[in-house]
Amino acid sequence: MPDVMIVVPTYDEIETLERTVGRLRQSVPHAELVIIDDGSPDGTGELADRLAKADAGTLVIHREERGYRSAVIEGMRFAMARGATKVVVTDADGSYDADDLPELLAVSASGVDLVIGSRFVEGSDVRNMGLRRRVLSRLGNAYARGMLATGVQDLTSSLRVYRTRVLEHVDLDAIQVDAYAFQIAMAVRVAQAGGTIAEVPIGFIERAVGASKMRLAEELATLGAVTKWSLAGVRALPKAPR
Numbered sequence: 001m002p003d004v005m006i007v008v009p010t011y012d013e014i015e016t017l018e019r020t021v022g023r024l025r026q027s028v029p030h031a032e033l034v035i036i037d038d039g040s041p042d043g044t045g046e047l048a049d050r051l052a053k054a055d056a057g058t059l060v061i062h063r064e065e066r067g068y069r070s071a072v073i074e075g076m077r078f079a080m081a082r083g084a085t086k087v088v089v090t091d092a093d094g095s096y097d098a099d100d101l102p103e104l105l106a107v108s109a110s111g112v113d114l115v116i117g118s119r120f121v122e123g124s125d126v127r128n129m130g131l132r133r134r135v136l137s138r139l140g141n142a143y144a145r146g147m148l149a150t151g152v153q154d155l156t157s158s159l160r161v162y163r164t165r166v167l168e169h170v171d172l173d174a175i176q177v178d179a180y181a182f183q184i185a186m187a188v189r190v191a192q193a194g195g196t197i198a199e200v201p202i203g204f205i206e207r208a209v210g211a212s213k214m215r216l217a218e219e220l221a222t223l224g225a226v227t228k229w230s231l232a233g234v235r236a237l238p239k240a241p242r
C-alpha cells in the first residue's frame, strides 16, 4: 500500500508524458503514480498503458468522459481508496519539475494539509512565461487573494500535495468549476475545512510543446467565479462551528 499517490491527468500529452512520468518515478520512487487519460486522440492513453506494463508503480485509468476537474477528483478518490495519506497532483506537460517534489512531500509530512508548489514566492524560478501570462496570473492571483481572504500567492498552481485526511472533509462533488477556478476552489475548501496551507518555491517552465487546454476562456471564467464567490460571502477561512 503506497503512502503517496501521484495523480497525472492527461489529454494529448504524447510528447511529454514518458519523460514526465520517468522523472516523477525517479524522484519519488516510493510513490505510486496513476495516469488519468480521457481518451486522448493522439495516443497518450496507449503510451500510458505501455508505461504501466513496464513499471508496477505506474497505473492507468482510462475514462470516457472529459475534464480536468473530474479527472483530478477521480485520481484523488482512487488514491484514498488505495489507502494513500498524501495525494500529489501534477501536470504531464513537463512544466513542473519532479525534483521539487521531495521538498513538497517533506513539508506535507510535517503536517501541512495542502502544500502548493508556488511560482510566486521568494526562491521560485519561472521561465519561458510570456509577459501577458505572467501579468494575468499575478493580477488574477492578487484579485482572488483579496476577494477570498487568503494569503496564498499562487492559488492557481497545479503542483500540489494534499493530505487525504483533509480531502475526506471536502465535498468534492460540490465543486462545479474547472481549470484555474478548480485550483482556487480546492484551496478555499481546504481552508474552510480547517486545513493548513503552505507554499514551497518551485522551478516552472511554461510548456514548450503540445497544445494548451486552458487559456483565455478559463481565465475569464476564473475571474467570474471568484467575483461570484466573493459576493456570496465565500472566504478561505475555517467555517465557524455552529
Ligand SMILES: Nc1nc2c(ncn2[C@@H]2O[C@H](COP(=O)(O)OP(=O)(O)OP(=O)(O)O)[C@@H](O)[C@H]2O)c(=O)[nH]1
Residues within 6 Å of the ligand: 008, 009, 010, 011, 012, 013, 036, 037, 038, 066, 067, 068, 071, 090, 091, 092, 093, 095, 158, 206, 207, 211, 212, 213, 214
Ligand atoms: N484527463 C484529463 N486531463 C486533462 C484535461 N485537460 C487538461 N488535462 C491535463 O491537465 C494538465 C494541465 O493542463 P495544461 O494544458 O498543461 O494546462 P495549463 O498548464 O494551465 O496550460 P498550458 O501549460 O499552457 O497548456 C495536463 O497534464 C493536461 O494534459 C482533460 O480534459 N482530461
Ligand SMILES: [Mg+2]
Residues within 6 Å of the ligand: 091, 093, 095, 207
Ligand atoms: Mg501546463
